[in-house]
Amino acid sequence: MIAINGWLTVNNFVNSEKSNILRSMLVNAAEKCGISLTIKRTGELGVPIGGGFVGLPDFALFWDKDTHLAQRLEDSGLRLFNTARAIELCDNKVLTYMRLAQCGIPFPESYASPKAFSAINTDSCGFVSNAAKRLGLPFIIKEAYGSFGQQVHLAHSLDEAYAVIRSLGGREFVMQRFVKESCGRDVRINVVGGRVIASIYRYNDNDFRSNISNGGKMKEYRVSEAQEKLAVDACRALGLDFGGVDVLFDGDVPTVCEVNSNPHFKSTYDCSGVDMSLYIMEYIKERL
Numbered sequence: 001m002i003a004i005n006g007w008l009t010v011n012n013f014v015n016s017e018k019s020n021i022l023r024s025m026l027v028n029a030a031e032k033c034g035i036s037l038t039i040k041r042t043g044e045l046g047v048p049i050g051g052g053f054v055g056l057p058d059f060a061l062f063w064d065k066d067t068h069l070a071q072r073l074e075d076s077g078l079r080l081f082n083t084a085r086a087i088e089l090c091d092n093k094v095l096t097y098m099r100l101a102q103c104g105i106p107f108p109e110s111y112a113s114p115k116a117f118s119a120i121n122t123d124s125c126g127f128v129s130n131a132a133k134r135l136g137l138p139f140i141i142k143e144a145y146g147s148f149g150q151q152v153h154l155a156h157s158l159d160e161a162y163a164v165i166r167s168l169g170g171r172e173f174v175m176q177r178f179v180k181e182s183c184g185r186d187v188r189i190n191v192v193g194g195r196v197i198a199s200i201y202r203y204n205d206n207d208f209r210s211n212i213s214n215g216g217k218m219k220e221y222r223v224s225e226a227q228e229k230l231a232v233d234a235c236r237a238l239g240l241d242f243g244g245v246d247v248l249f250d251g252d253v254p255t256v257c258e259v260n261s262n263p264h265f266k267s268t269y270d271c272s273g274v275d276m277s278l279y280i281m282e283y284i285k286e287r288l
């Protein structure tokens with residue numbers, strides 16, 4: 001007899017095959033744990049701002065980045081996995097790095113863009129050449145919001161950097177040291193409840209980005225103690241119940257590339273056979 005009810009809150013507009021597989025895995029895992037998980041598209045949850053949601057379940061597994069909706073659900077008393085704040089910190093890479101810095105967790109030297117109200121033109125780009133002097137060439141330009149490597153660029157010259165920045169139309173970004181040793185390779189480490197449950201080595205011989213959706217390949221991988229500690233510490237710093245941490249190779253000291261609050265764990269499953277959805281559902285069940 002199923003006693004626990006939850007929502008799997010998903011983006012209103014995303015309907016890819018990959019995301020549907022992930023959703024099915026989560027619903028099936030929930031069933032195995034005696035939890036009835038109902039998929040709710042964010043567009044279905046229309047309540048006036050400040051109004052209370054009715055018919056709330058026992059929890060929501062919030063598989064989206066709609067942090068405003070997440071906050072409104074929490075204000076109504078619903079327990080979210082991950083929390084609105086943790087999702088917010090991961091969604092914006094500037095916020096992620098700020099939080100990691102506050103907690104003394106290593107990531108490559110990074111400079112945030114000044115706030116812009118319209119597209120940036122090259123005349124006001126002194127801050128770019130200053131950052132380039134510190135970071136050296138090439139350096140990384142990463143939009144604050146982005147995924148699948150699509151909003152991450154490598155600038156080999158100042159002119160290339162200006163061209164990228166002009167194309168961003170005033171969107172927030174980070175200029176970051178390019179970790180050459182990690183060119184086209186990193187480790188995705190999946191953490192649930194403060195424990196590493198699976199990790200994979202991702203590599204791409206033709207691109208500096210190792211994302212699988214960008215043509216990267218993967219291999220099974222056993223994390224070192226230092227990598228494990230880094231991933232667990234990063235998730236703790238960001239307040240994540242679970243997450244996927246991208247870790248770069250940087251000499252003897254691993255360094256955080258970014259942290260995902262809604263990791264696409266299907267690749268990890270295909271490579272390692274570890275089903276993160278089961279760990280997530282068991283973790284939620286223990287906490288209710």
Ligand SMILES: Nc1ncnc2c1ncn2[C@@H]1O[C@H](COP(=O)(O)OP(=O)(O)O)[C@@H](O)[C@H]1O
Pocket residue numbers: 108140142146147148149150151152176177178179180182183184185186208209210211246248257258
């Ligand atoms: N500072 C860096 N040095 C070297 N490679 C990087 C750096 N930042 C990102 N990358 C590469 O680009 C990929 C995508 O960057 P990431 O910050 O994880 O953004 P996304 O959210 O798009 O996955 C990483 O998996 C890594 O392979």
Ligand SMILES: [Mg+2]
Pocket residue numbers: 148149211246258
């Ligand atoms: Mg990434």
